[in-house]
Amino acid sequence: MHFEQPHLLFLLIVLLPLALLLFAPRKAARNAFAPEVLKLLLQRTSTVPQWLRSALLLAAAALFIVALARPVVDHGEIKVQSSTIDLIVGFDISRSMFANDVYPSRLALAKRKFDALLGDINGTRIGVIGFSARAFMVSPLTEDFATLRYLVSNMNTDSISLRGTDLLQALQQTDTLLEGSDKKALLLFTDGGGGSDFDQEIAYARAHNIVVFLYNIGTEKGGVIPTEQGAMTDKHGDIVVVRRNDDVKALALQSGGAYLPYSLKHNDIKALADALKSCFTPRREKSDVIRDLQELFVWPLSAGVLLLLMALYSLPQRRRRHA
Incomplete structure (x- = not known):
């Protein structure tokens, strides 16, 4: 297997600083955001933990980049006569x-x-x-x-x-x-x-x-x-x-x-x-030689969409009833 657009894989490097921001210690986050903003960012609105949501988003982005790079399997050359x-x-x-x-x-x-x-x-x-x-x-x-x-x-x-x-x-x-x-x-x-x-x-x-x-x-x-x-x-x-x-x-x-x-x-x-x-x-006419390439981008693309949906899925928590 190889990639038709291997230079696009360098976009994976961009995900590293994004991961550092998402998983930064809470003390660093307090220095970066005002208390009111931080309270909204850290407020839990679903049963999916914030760290898991961030991990799913990063994994989905990585899979999308892999799909853009077009992974293919080369089955060799085919002679075509027209x-x-x-x-x-x-x-x-x-x-x-x-x-x-x-x-x-x-x-x-x-x-x-x-x-x-x-x-x-x-x-x-x-x-x-x-x-x-x-x-x-x-x-x-x-x-x-x-x-x-x-x-x-x-x-x-x-x-x-x-x-x-x-x-x-x-x-x-x-x-x-x-x-x-x-x-x-x-x-x-x-x-x-x-x-x-x-x-x-x-x-x-x-x-x-x-x-x-x-x-x-x-x-x-x-x-x-x-x-x-x-x-x-x-x-x-x-x-x-x-x-x-x-x-x-x-x-x-x-x-x-x-x-x-x-x-x-x-x-x-x-x-x-x-x-x-x-x-x-x-x-x-003369024979043309073409390469028989099997595109595999659909697999990382499908997996990335699945992870993205999981990350965006929100199930509201039940409100606690106070006596």
């Missing part, structure tokens, strides 16, 4: 992702689906990007899912002024972030944009070993894009209706990934998570 899958998640933040055919908007739904995804994809390092006519990084690869949730929920959408959905930008950003990986995983939350020909994106994904998993958000009926002046209109004054683009399905399937259209099911995103895990073999 394996992960690296994944980039891309959010389409073009204007069409604010259409109201999905409540409250397509982008808001994408954020909720991402939050659900984090609960189904343990053992994964995730990086996040946003894209419209250009792509930018929201978070590098990390296993800190709490931070990812915060960053995605507060994602800066200033670039929604850039019209259009350029999936090639997302692919290029993924290739940069996963540089050095033999096989790259990209999950896109998008409505597919307005294009119908994705040959360039498919060729790029194949050339750079990017496997695309795509969650297509929106409805076939489509919706309008709310603005401060009402529904968005085109240059002719007609209301713009944006629909889900199912042609983007070719990018996911021809890159070796999976495609899932929007649905009202709560656990539909789990299907994409399962498809991703079955497609990618976890990458084995």
Whole structure:
């Protein structure tokens, strides 16, 4: 056994002068206190003697100091091997992702689906990007899912002024972030944009070993894009209706990934998570060596609390009845 914080044991020295004061002869106490104060200090209010109460308090303080010093038993070293899958998640933040055919908007739904995804994809390092006519990084690869949730929920959408959905930008950003990986995983939350020909994106994904998993958000009926002046209109004054683009399905399937259209099911995103895990073999990382330490502080802490309660326990004496 040894102590993780052995320097704290020096606090035990502080208890020595305190013990001398508590157990000082009564003559010394008379010199230190006024008679009225001394009478109150020496007055017995319980069945526990004063000397025993002081001893219990000192012992409790000593045990608390020992607990702070963290006594541990070292059981040796343990080799831990960790394996992960690296994944980039891309959010389409073009204007069409604010259409109201999905409540409250397509982008808001994408954020909720991402939050659900984090609960189904343990053992994964995730990086996040946003894209419209250009792509930018929201978070590098990390296993800190709490931070990812915060960053995605507060994602800066200033670039929604850039019209259009350029999936090639997302692919290029993924290739940069996963540089050095033999096989790259990209999950896109998008409505597919307005294009119908994705040959360039498919060729790029194949050339750079990017496997695309795509969650297509929106409805076939489509919706309008709310603005401060009402529904968005085109240059002719007609209301713009944006629909889900199912042609983007070719990018996911021809890159070796999976495609899932929007649905009202709560656990539909789990299907994409399962498809991703079955497609990618976890990458084995180097072994980490950690020490197997058994903490023992709970024992002196518990004993100290028990002694403290005994010292503070007060049972009033019965008052003597005078005839």
